Amino acid sequence: MVASRIEALVRSGDLKRGSRLPSEPRLAEMLGVSRASLREALKGLVFLGLLKARAGDGTYLQPSLTSMASRHLQWMLLLEEIKYMELYELREILEPAAAQLAARRATRDDLEQMKDMLEGMKVSAGDAEAYIRYELDFHGAITRAAKNGAMHSTMQMMYGALSEGRHRVHPLVPDFAANWERHERIYKLIANGDAAGARRAVTADVKYAEKLLQDNLQSMQNPNTRKSTKKAATPAATKVARQTTRGSSATTSKSHFHWSPK
Amino acid sequence: MVASRIEALVRSGDLKRGSRLPSEPRLAEMLGVSRASLREALKGLVFLGLLKARAGDGTYLQPSLTSMASRHLQWMLLLEEIKYMELYELREILEPAAAQLAARRATRDDLEQMKDMLEGMKVSAGDAEAYIRYELDFHGAITRAAKNGAMHSTMQMMYGALSEGRHRVHPLVPDFAANWERHERIYKLIANGDAAGARRAVTADVKYAEKLLQDNLQSMQNPNTRKSTKKAATPAATKVARQTTRGSSATTSKSHFHWSPK
DNA sequence: ACCGCCGTATTGTCTGACAATTGTGAAGGC
C-alpha cells in the first residue's frame, strides 16, 4: 500500500513536525506511483490526522496530533455502540484521577492557566455558551497538569465527542455561582497539593454533572408521557436545552440529499 | 467537502452496518463529482475506519468501529508526544476501575469467556507468544464485562498501541505459574462479585507489570554503562527481550527508501 | 515604506481508459 510507504518515509525520515513534504508530482515519482494513487494515500493520512494539506502551498506534517481523534468516538456514539452515560462513567473514572495527579505535578504555569480559566468563567457568568467553553478549558488545564499525554489525549477526545456530538446534551449550570465555587475549590485543592481532596472534589463535581444529564435525559425520553398536556416537558429542561444549543454547526444538514438514485 | 457529504448520507441513510454502498460511478454521479474525487473521500473514510473497500466487490460500512483507532496513539508514541510509562499510568487507572465494574456487571457469558482465556493461558504456559495473546484477551474480556463501550474502546486502543508499538516492550512473565495464579485470583474475585477485591487485585497486577517494564527500560537505557564489559546487560533483561520479540511485523522496514530526490 | 499586480509552484478536480479482483451463473464432466 502506498500510504504505509509514506508513513515509513515519515518514520525514518528526518522530517520535523510541521515540515513540508515534497510536492505531489515529486513524491509520486519517488514512490513510483501515479499522482492519483498518491493523492488517495495522502488523503487517508490527512484523515488520520498525520498530514495537513494546504491548497496552493503544500502538504505538511501536523505539528501536534492531540485533539484529532474524537471523530471515532463520535461515530461510535452515532452508531450506538456507545451510550452517552458510558462516556460520563468513564469521565467519572478519569477526571478524579487526573486531578489527583495534577495536585502532585502541577507547575506554576498550569496553576496560572487554571486561574485564568476560572477568571474567564467568572466574567462570563450568565452567558452559558462562553461559560461552558471556559469550564471545559479549566478541566483541560487539569488534565494537562497531570502531565500524562495519553490521559490528556483521551479526555480531549471525550470532550470533543461530548461537545460535538449530535445530542449536544451538555447539562449545565442552573446556578453559576455554586458551580463556580465548586471549581474554585478544586483549584485551591490542587494548588495546595491536596491530592486526595482534589480527587474527592472532582468526583463530586462529575457526579453532579452526571445527575443533571440523567435528569435531562429522563425528561427528554418521556416529554409527554407525563400527564400534563403542556408543550414543554418541564421549564428546567427546556431552559437547559436552549442554553446548550449552539448556533451553526458545521454539520448542519443543509444539503438534504435523497438517497434514491433518480 | 465530499467526505462529509458521504458521512451525511451514512448518518441519515437507512444503511445498516455492514451493508454495501452504491458503486463508485453511481455514487460519483449522485454527488455530482468525479470518480477521482469521490475515491479520495472514500479513502479518507476508510482510513477513519468507517468504511471498508473490497476490490472487485464493493465498499461496505464497517460492522463495528471498535478496535480501529490505535494508530493515533501509535503515532503519538512515535512522535514522542506520549511516553510509554504514561500509557501504563493510564492503564493503572482504567483497568482496576474496569475490574470493579466487571465484578458488578459480568454476565455468565463474560465469565465463561474469561475462563476460556484462563484455560488458554494455562495450556500455552511456556510459549510466551501465545500466552501473552491469551492474557491480553483475558484483560479484554474484563473490560467487556464492565459493560462500558467507551472504556472498552479506549483500552483496546491502548493495548493496540502497546503491542504494535515500535519498542515492543511487553514486559512479561518471568514466572508463568505465579502470573497465572494472579489472574485466576482476579477471575474468582470478579465471579464472586467482590468489586473492591477485584480492584485491588488488578491494581497489584498492573503495578507489577509496570515495575517489570521499568526495570526493563532501565537496563535498556544503559546497556553498557555498567562497568561490566559483557555484551548483554543482564541475563534477565535479555531473556525478556527475546521472549517479547514477535516474528515478522507488518511494519518491518523492508523497503529502505532514501529520501534524497536524485 | 507600503501597496497592488503578476507569475510560479502547489494542491484540487475532472476525464477517460485499462488492469486486477471478485462474485455469479452457465456449461460440462463425473
Add this chain to the structure above:
DNA sequence: GCCTTCACAATTGTCAGACAATACGGCGGT
C-alpha cells in the same frame, strides 16, 4: 444430481494528461 471449471459482468484499483483554484514571493509603482 452434484460438483468442477470456465467465461462474463460488475466493481475497485491504477494510470496518464489536462485544467482550475489557491497561496506565496518578487517586482514595480506609488
